[in-house]
Amino acid sequence: MSAVSLERKPLITRDLNKFELEIANLMQKIEVEKSHKSDFEIRQENDKKKAESKVFSESDLDQAAQQTAQDFLDLSTEELQHFKQASRVGGDQENNYRTTKRALDRNLLLLVSEKVGDKEMWILPQGKRKEGETLRDTAERVLKDKCGNLLKAKFLGNAPCGFYKYKYPKAKQGETMGAKIFFFKAQILDGNVELNGGPCQDFHWATRREMEKLPHEYLKAIRLFLIDEEH
The missing domain is CATH 3.90.79.10 (Nucleoside Triphosphate Pyrophosphohydrolase)
Structure with missing residues (x-):
């Protein structure tokens, strides 16, 4: 037969178990500590320096009308608040x-x-x-x-x-x-x-x-x- x-x-x-979650958090912490700054972080620092210097060139005035790093962060945060993850189970099919x-x-x-x-x-x-x-x-x-x-x-x-x-x-x-x-x-x-x-x-x-x-x-x-x- x-x-x-x-x-x-x-x-x-699958969802991580307790041990896997601890390892994942540790690896994330190490990555953040040792990683280089992202383009966004550099952009934030440059925007802050320009705001504190109170000396603006014509190119800076042109860029002022464009989206700043903080504007981008605010919009991204608002979008994240409206984001809903899909169910990890079969819903009514479970x-x-x-x-x-x-x-x-x-x-x-x-x-x-x-x-x-x-x-x-x-x-x-x-x-x-x-x-x-x-x-x-x-x-x-x-x-x-x-x-x-x-x-x-x-x-x-x-x-x-x-x-x-x-x-x-x-x-x-x-x-x-x-x-x-x-x-x-x-x-x-x-x-x-x-x-x-x-x-x-x-x-x-x-x-x-x-x-x-x-x-x-x-x-x-x-x-x-x-x-x-x-x-």
């Missing part, structure tokens, strides 16, 4: 688990809800290999079969990034004792999952914390090839 680990990578950087426009600073992993045996479970999109297919061929087909044609993804390599094996219940064991699932990594490029009454009953773009809904041993196998991040 093949399964697809489809991710949406972070769209913005609690919509079917959209990729949430948790913008986190990795999101696609989980689908399917009936496995007699149980409804959250898993990665997966399916059995058909005759003549490579494992990657199966992974690409499974993603289309389970999630529809609107979802565009880029597969990262031809080889599996991990695997998970399990035993069938004794009542269903025949010539084979169990199955092995090979995972392939991919990243979403565009689109989203189509439900349309297909095999996928529901889906969830999950953060690392929300992946806890996966079966425990299955989750352990997946975490081996995912880049971890702080909660």
Whole structure:
């Protein structure tokens, strides 16, 4: 069997933690102390000297009608007061688990809800290999079969990034004792999952914390090839 680990990578950087913030402030302080004066600072000093000297040439009188450094600072300060930063979260989309426009600073992993045996479970999109297919061929087909044609993804390599094996219940064991699932990594490029009454009953773009809904041993196998991040 093949399964697809489809991710949406972070769209913005995460907020700095306490330690990172202390380092950033220290580096900013050092940069300010050791940096050369900017053109604006030099312009301010020149304007101040001219105002204090009370001796103006014709060129100074011409420049007086132009914008001074203080005028520029006042206008910039006023503009800054009206500036509002864009939200770092998904706004009203944040609690919509079917959209990729949430948790913008986190990795999101696609989980689908399917009936496995007699149980409804959250898993990665997966399916059995058909005759003549490579494992990657199966992974690409499974993603289309389970999630529809609107979802565009880029597969990262031809080889599996991990695997998970399990035993069938004794009542269903025949010539084979169990199955092995090979995972392939991919990243979403565009689109989203189509439900349309297909095999996928529901889906969830999950953060690392929300992946806890996966079966425990299955989750352990997946975490081996995912880049971890702080909660």
